[in-house]
Amino acid sequence: MAKKNRFLFIDLSRSKTWEEEPDGVFCRKFLGGRGWALPYLLKNQKPKTDPLSPENILVVATSVISGARGPAMPRVIVCAKSPLTGAFGESEAGGYWAPELNKAGFSAVFVLGKAPEPVYVWIKDGSVEIKKASHLWGKETGETQALIRNELDDNRARVLQIGPAGENGVLYANIVNELAHFNGRNGLGAVMGSKHLKALVVRGTKEVPVSKPERVKEINAWTATEGLKKPAGELLRRHGTLPLVRAFQEMGVLPTRNWTRSIFWGGEKISAENLHETIYIESKGCFACPIRCKRRAEVNTDKYQVDPRFGGPEFETVGALGSILEIADPYLLAKANELCNRYALDTISLGMTVGWLMEAVERGLVTPEECDGLDVRFGNGDVLIPLIKKIVNRQGIGEKMAMGSKRLAREMGLEEEEFLMEVKGQEVPLHDPRAKTGVGLGYALADYGADHLVGPHDTVFASADGPGIKEASGLGIFQAVDPLSLGPEKVRLFYYMDLYWRLIDMLGFCTFGFVPRGPIPLEMMVDLVRAITGWPVSLWELLKAGERTIHLARIFNMREGLSVKDDRLPARFFKDFEEGALRGKGGINKEQFEKAREMRYGMMGWDPETGRPLPERLYELDLGEFVDEL
Amino acid sequence: MSGHSVRIKIRDWRGTEERMPPEMEMPSGTGLGDFLETLPLAGGPGYYTILLNGRPAERKITLQDGDEITILPLSVGG
Numbered sequence: 001m002a003k004k005n006r007f008l009f010i011d012l013s014r015s016k017t018w019e020e021e022p023d024g025v026f027c028r029k030f031l032g033g034r035g036w037a038l039p040y041l042l043k044n045q046k047p048k049t050d051p052l053s054p055e056n057i058l059v060v061a062t063s064v065i066s067g068a069r070g071p072a073m074p075r076v077i078v079c080a081k082s083p084l085t086g087a088f089g090e091s092e093a094g095g096y097w098a099p100e101l102n103k104a105g106f107s108a109v110f111v112l113g114k115a116p117e118p119v120y121v122w123i124k125d126g127s128v129e130i131k132k133a134s135h136l137w138g139k140e141t142g143e144t145q146a147l148i149r150n151e152l153d154d155n156r157a158r159v160l161q162i163g164p165a166g167e168n169g170v171l172y173a174n175i176v177n178e179l180a181h182f183n184g185r186n187g188l189g190a191v192m193g194s195k196h197l198k199a200l201v202v203r204g205t206k207e208v209p210v211s212k213p214e215r216v217k218e219i220n221a222w223t224a225t226e227g228l229k230k231p232a233g234e235l236l237r238r239h240g241t242l243p244l245v246r247a248f249q250e251m252g253v254l255p256t257r258n259w260t261r262s263i264f265w266g267g268e269k270i271s272a273e274n275l276h277e278t279i280y281i282e283s284k285g286c287f288a289c290p291i292r293c294k295r296r297a298e299v300n301t302d303k304y305q306v307d308p309r310f311g312g313p314e315f316e317t318v319g320a321l322g323s324i325l326e327i328a329d330p331y332l333l334a335k336a337n338e339l340c341n342r343y344a345l346d347t348i349s350l351g352m353t354v355g356w357l358m359e360a361v362e363r364g365l366v367t368p369e370e371c372d373g374l375d376v377r378f379g380n381g382d383v384l385i386p387l388i389k390k391i392v393n394r395q396g397i398g399e400k401m402a403m404g405s406k407r408l409a410r411e412m413g414l415e416e417e418e419f420l421m422e423v424k425g426q427e428v429p430l431h432d433p434r435a436k437t438g439v440g441l442g443y444a445l446a447d448y449g450a451d452h453l454v455g456p457h458d459t460v461f462a463s464a465d466g467p468g469i470k471e472a473s474g475l476g477i478f479q480a481v482d483p484l485s486l487g488p489e490k491v492r493l494f495y496y497m498d499l500y501w502r503l504i505d506m507l508g509f510c511t512f513g514f515v516p517r518g519p520i521p522l523e524m525m526v527d528l529v530r531a532i533t534g535w536p537v538s539l540w541e542l543l544k545a546g547e548r549t550i551h552l553a554r555i556f557n558m559r560e561g562l563s564v565k566d567d568r569l570p571a572r573f574f575k576d577f578e579e580g581a582l583r584g585k586g587g588i589n590k591e592q593f594e595k596a597r598e599m600r601y602g603m604m605g606w607d608p609e610t611g612r613p614l615p616e617r618l619y620e621l622d623l624g625e626f627v628d629e630l
Numbered sequence: 631m632s633g634h635s636v637r638i639k640i641r642d643w644r645g646t647e648e649r650m651p652p653e654m655e656m657p658s659g660t661g662l663g664d665f666l667e668t669l670p671l672a673g674g675p676g677y678y679t680i681l682l683n684g685r686p687a688e689r690k691i692t693l694q695d696g697d698e699i700t701i702l703p704l705s706v707g708g
Contacts, residue, residue, distance in 0.1 A: 230673060231673040231677040231703075232677075234646065238645055239645045243703040246702065250643070250700055251679070251681065252684075272645060457704075465674045466676030581684055581686060
C-alpha cells in the first residue's frame with residue numbers, strides 16, 4: 001500500500017484550516033514541490049500580487065515519495081512569489097521536517113492570508129492548531145525552537161521557522177528547520193513573516209506506507225555501502241562542499257573582492273583543511289541519508305563563541321563572506337554564519353550586498369557617512385557583524401541593505417554601475433560562469449533568479465571518463481562538452497539537465513545523492529519512485545513532469561511582467577579574468593550568450609524573440625488548461 | 631630510472647585518506663592521460679579537475695621533466 005497525499009490549507013486571516021485530497025492523476029502528473037505549487041498559484045493568485053501582502057500564497061510542500069525511508073530524499077520545498085525577484089520563488093532545504101510532515105499525515109501545506117497577530121501552527125498526527133506566537137516574535141531561531149518544544153512538551157517536534165530577518169521583512173530572509181537546514185534565497189522568510197507566521201511545527205508518529213518496502217531498504221543499503229565508495233559520496237561525507245575553495249583558488253576562479261579578482265590572498269585560511277583545523281567539529285546529515293555532508297562549527301575564543309547547533313559555514317557562505325569581502329578569519333566567518341542562522345538570513349545575498357557596498361565606497365561613490373560612519377572596505381572584518389545586525393534590525397544603512405544589492409544600488413542612484421552582481425534581483429552565487437558557461441545559462445534563465453543549484457555544473461561533463469558521461473548518459477548526453485563552450489551542444493546539455501534537476505527538486509531529492517553529482521544511479525532513482533508509490537513510472541514520464549514546471553514557472557513570470565531582458569547576466573561576466581588559469585579567454589562572449597539563449601528558447605518551444613511558451617508546446621505537455629494564462 | 635625518464639611533481643588535493651606520492655618518475659614521452667591512468671584515482675581521472683602547471687591541459691600532451699600536476703575535486707557546486 002502506498003501513501004495517500006493530503007494537502008493542508010491554512011487561512012490565517014480567517015483562522016480556518018481544512019484538508020483536501022488531490023486526485024491521483026494530479027499527484028502523478030506534478031509529483032510534488034513546485035509541481036504542486038505552480039498550478040495552484042496560477043489558478044488562485046492574481047498577477048502582480050504584492051509578495052508581502054496577505055494575497056501572496058505560501059506553499060510548503062514535499063512530494064509523492066517524501067516520508068519514506070529512502071536515501072537523499074529529505075527535502076522540503078517552499079514556493080511563493082519572491083519579494084526579492086518579483087518572480088516565482090522556490091527554495092529547497094534538507095533536514096527532518098519534510099518526512100515528519102508526512103508522518104503527521106500531510107504532503108503539503110498551503111498558507112493563505114495573514115494572521116492579525118503572530119502565530120505558529122502545530123500539526124500533530126492529523127490534527128491542526130493555530131497557536132499564539134506574540135511571545136516568540138523577535139526571538140532568534142534557537143530560542144524559538146526551545147520555547148516551542150518546551151510549551152508543546154515534545155522535544156521531537158520539528159520546527160520550521162523564520163527568525164528576526166523574516167519578521168522584519170529583510171528581502172533575503174530564510175526559513176530554517178532544525179536550526180541548520182535552510183530554505184535560502186528568494187526571501188521566502190519575508191513572505192512567511194508578512195503573514196505573521198512564526199513557525200510550522202510538525203510531529204508525526206505514523207509510518208508512511210510504501211508500496212515495496214524491501215526494495216527501498218535495498219537501495220538504502222546500497223547507498224550506505226557501494227554509494228559511499230564513489231568519489232562524490234566519499235568527498236561529500238569527508239569534507240562537505242568546502243573542497244571547492246581550494247579547487248577554485250588553484251584554477252584562479254574563486255570569486256574575490258566583489259568579483260574583481262579570482263585569486264584570494266587569504267585562500268589558504270579559508271580552505272577546507274584549515275577550516276577543519278580551526279572551526280569544524282563534526283558532520284551531520286539529513287533524514288535517512290548516509291552521506292552526512294553538513295558541517296558543524298564550534299568556537300570558544302575570547303573574541304567569538306559559536307554554538308554548533310547552528311551548523312557551520314558551507315562553501316557558499318565561506319565564499320560570500322570570505323573571499324568576496326576579503327575576510328580570511330575562520331573564527332569570524334563561523335560567527336557571522338552563526339548569526340545569520342540565528343536570524344535566518346541568506347548568506348549569499350548578504351555577502352554580495354556587503355561586497356557591492358564595499359566596492360561603492362572604495363570607488364568613492366558612497367561616503368562613510370552614508371554607511372553610518374562604519375569603515376566599510378574590503379578586508380575589514382570588523383564591519384561584518386555590525387552590518388548584519390543593522391540589516392536584520394533595519395537600522396541606518398541596514399534599512400537599504402535589507403532590500404538586497406539591486407534595490408540598495410537603486411537607492412544610491414548607482415543601479416547602472418557595472419559592479420552590481422545580480423540576476424532578476426537575486427545576488428549571484430560563488431561559481432564563476434566564465435569558467436562554467438552552463439552555470440551562466442542557469443543563472444540567466446532560472447525562473448527564480450541566479451542560483452548555483454539550478455542544474456549540474458559543466459565540469460561534470462568535461463571529459464568522456466567523467467561522471468556526467470559515464471554515469472548519467474541515460475539522460476542522453478554521450479560526448480564530453482567543453483566547460484567554456486556556448487554552442488548548441490552546451491544548450492542541449494543544459495536543456496536536458498534542467499528537466500532532470502527540476503525533477504530532483506520536485507521529488508524532494510537532494511542533488512548530492514544522485515548522478516551525476518552524487519552516487520545513486522538513474523535506474524535506482526526511478527526504481528525508488530516506483531517502490532514507494534507503486535506506480536510503474538519511467539524516466540521519460542518523470543522528466544516530462546519536470547519539464548511541465550519550467551513552462552508553468554515561465555507563464556507565472558510573464559504574468560508578473562518579466563521578459564527576455566530579465567534572462568541576462570551581470571556585465572562583469574562578459575569581461576576577461578584579471579588573473580588565473582583562464583585569463584586571456586576573454587570572459588563570456590556576449591553575442592554567443594545571446595544566441596545560446598535564443599536557441600534555448602527554441603528548444604523549449606518558446607518564441608525565440610519573446611521567450612513566451614507556444615500553445616502547442618503547452619498542449620504537448622498536457623498543460624492546455626494554462627494556455628489562457630499567456 | 632635514469633636518463634630516459636622525467637620527474638613529475640604531484641599536488642594531491644582530493645581530500646581522501648590515501649595520498650599520492652609528491653613526486654613520480656615516468657618514462658620520457660609519457661602523455662598526461664597515460665600518466666593519470668597509472669594513478670590510483672577512485673572512479674578514474676574524469677572524476678577530478680586536473681591542472682598541469684596550474685592550467686587545464688589536454689590529456690594527449692607529453693609530460694616534461696619538472697611538470698607539476700594538481701589533482702582537485704571536480705568543481706561541481708554545492
